[in-house]
Amino acid sequence: xxxxxxxxxxxxxxxxxxxxxxxxxxxxxxxxxxxxxxxxxxxxxxxxxxxxxxxxxxxxxxxxxxxxxxxxxxxxxxxxxxxxxxxxxxxxxxxxxxxxxxxxxxxxxxxxxxxxxxxxxxxxxxxxxxxxxxxxxxxxxxxxxxxxxxxxxxxxxxxxxxxxxxxxxxxxxxxxxxxxxxxxxxxxxxxxxxxxxxxxxxxxxxxxxxxxxxxxxxxxxxxxxxxxxxxxxxxxxxxxxxxxx
Amino acid sequence: xxxxxxxxxxxxxxxxxxxxxxxxxxxxxxxxxxxxxxxxxxxxxxxxxxxxxxxxxxxxxxxxxxxxxxxxxxxxxxxxxxxxxxxxxxxxxxxxxxxxxxxxxxxxxxxxxxxxxxxxxxxxxxxxxxxxxxxxxxxxxxxxxxxxxxxxxxxxxxxxxxxxxxxxxxxxxxxxxxxxxxxxxxxxxxxxxxxxxxxxxxxxxxxxxxxxxxxxxxxxxxxxxxxxxxxxxxxxxxxxxxxxxxxxx
Numbered sequence: 385x386x387x388x389x390x391x392x393x394x395x396x397x398x399x400x401x402x403x404x405x406x407x408x409x410x411x412x413x414x415x416x417x418x419x420x421x422x423x424x425x426x427x428x429x430x431x432x433x434x435x436x437x438x439x440x441x442x443x444x445x446x447x448x449x450x451x452x453x454x455x456x457x458x459x460x461x462x463x464x465x466x467x468x469x470x471x472x473x474x475x476x477x478x479x480x481x482x483x484x485x486x487x488x489x490x491x492x493x494x495x496x497x498x499x500x501x502x503x504x505x506x507x508x509x510x511x512x513x514x515x516x517x518x519x520x521x522x523x524x525x526x527x528x529x530x531x532x533x534x535x536x537x538x539x540x541x542x543x544x545x546x547x548x549x550x551x552x553x554x555x556x557x558x559x560x561x562x563x564x565x566x567x568x569x570x571x572x573x574x575x576x577x578x579x580x581x582x583x584x585x586x587x588x589x590x591x592x593x594x595x596x597x598x599x600x601x602x603x604x605x606x607x608x609x610x611x612x613x614x615x616x617x618x619x620x621x622x623x624x625x626x627x628x629x
Numbered sequence: 630x631x632x633x634x635x636x637x638x639x640x641x642x643x644x645x646x647x648x649x650x651x652x653x654x655x656x657x658x659x660x661x662x663x664x665x666x667x668x669x670x671x672x673x674x675x676x677x678x679x680x681x682x683x684x685x686x687x688x689x690x691x692x693x694x695x696x697x698x699x700x701x702x703x704x705x706x707x708x709x710x711x712x713x714x715x716x717x718x719x720x721x722x723x724x725x726x727x728x729x730x731x732x733x734x735x736x737x738x739x740x741x742x743x744x745x746x747x748x749x750x751x752x753x754x755x756x757x758x759x760x761x762x763x764x765x766x767x768x769x770x771x772x773x774x775x776x777x778x779x780x781x782x783x784x785x786x787x788x789x790x791x792x793x794x795x796x797x798x799x800x801x802x803x804x805x806x807x808x809x810x811x812x813x814x815x816x817x818x819x820x821x822x823x824x825x826x827x828x829x830x831x832x833x834x835x836x837x838x839x840x841x842x843x844x845x846x847x848x849x850x851x852x853x854x855x856x857x858x859x860x861x862x863x864x865x866x867x868x869x870x871x872x873x874x875x876x877x878x
Contacts, residue, residue, distance in 0.1 A: 410733055497715055497720075499718075501711075505679070505706060506706060506735075
């Protein structure tokens with residue numbers, strides 16, 4: 385019963401979000417601000433995680449490579465892991481924590497301090513005004529962050545392979561190129577775009593429907609992250625089945 | 630004039646408003662008073678469209694708000710200014726930006742015209758020179774005044790004030806009361822004030838609606854209220870020792 389209620393309310397919320405904005409210039413400014421919050425402000429954490437992940441992936445694979453397994457497998461595994469799973473799935477999961485809690489607590493606070501009511505009284509579609517720029521900013525920024533993550537992960541994998549000597553540059557480079565299927569990148573970007581919609585809309589939904597005070601804002605923030613991550617993981621399975629098999 | 634006709638509202642099994650009817654007159658400060666949980670806020674929210682009444686009509690100068698579609702409601706909302714209990718100022722914006730916000734969204738004014746309007750509104754609430762401050766830097770009374778300035782920036786026909794004096798010291802409360810009276814007269818607005826502050830009711834009210842357990846238990850003016858025989862109203866008015874002393878004199 386609870387799930388049906390939430391699906392129904394979420395659908396109504398999304399229908400309100402995707403109405404035409406009241407004022408174009410104000411909407412564009414808001415979109416740029418959200419792109420800064422969601423995109424630019426996430427560059428550091430994404431870069432850091434990707435660098436370490438690529439390096440660790442390289443060392444772990446090198447640890448497994450022995451005997452008949454060719455050395456170029458290191459580069460191949462780093463590439464496949466970064467492109468297929470780490471960058472398009474784990475980066476959004478981590479960003480669900482950062483961006484999702486931020487969105488839910490912002491909207492939750494606006495709700496409990498009656499700022500959302502104030503928007504409604506002014507005749508503004510508060511759901512669309514507050515949420516649509518966040519969703520669009522997510523759709524624009526997350527795929528760019530994921531592409532950056534892929535490059536940095538591969539670069540750090542190559543870097544650590546060179547520094548530690550687990551693989552020659554030529555072998556690593558060959559591993560990166562062997563059996564490369566460009567559709568994998570498209571698959572990754574489709575996943576990321578859908579995950580970005582999940583993170584921003586689910587978090588906004590929980591924040592927007594907060595009732596009470598500070599405690600409820602904190603609860604909404606937690607729910608936003610948990611639900612976003614669970615839905616991302618479920619969607620990941622479905623999308624992988626639909627797009628790769 | 631705003632007219633409520635037989636408004637009812639329930640939350641689950643709990644019936645909060647029971648066939649409430651009331652008239653709020655133009656150019657007057659109309660008070661809704663009552664104990665906490667009596668249904669004052671629900672009545673106001675039903676009036677402005679933040680809640681949908683289960684039954685009844687809300688008429689803004691004869692226009693039935695309950696039958697309007699979203700687009701027509703938006704037009705009415707542009708004629709409404711509201712001062713919220715906690716101010717409800719946008720804390721990511723400065724004072725000036727808060728006041729300018731509705732103008733930016735809906736008016737055809739140029740930037741310069743908007744700036745002039747913001748300065749006028751700030752002067753009206755005696756906050757000249759505070760435009761560049763963020764709302765978090767202001768005292769409670771100043772935040773209420775900014776709330777009033779934002780509410781009047783679009784020259785509204787209807788002004789709603791939800792507990793305008795809550796959390797304010799008596800002197801600041803009088804400043805806010807006088808401001809509401811002056812603005813109502815000056816702009817000829819229909820003003821509705823929700824309060825349980827008896828000082829405000831005595832100082833500022835033109836008409837009073839006392840709501841008790843979801844029903845209008847008294848309707849009249851200040852003088853009529855003071856001599857009312859309604860037991861529930863008298864219990865409410867004379868709850869404090871100060872008011873009891875006044876009555877005994």
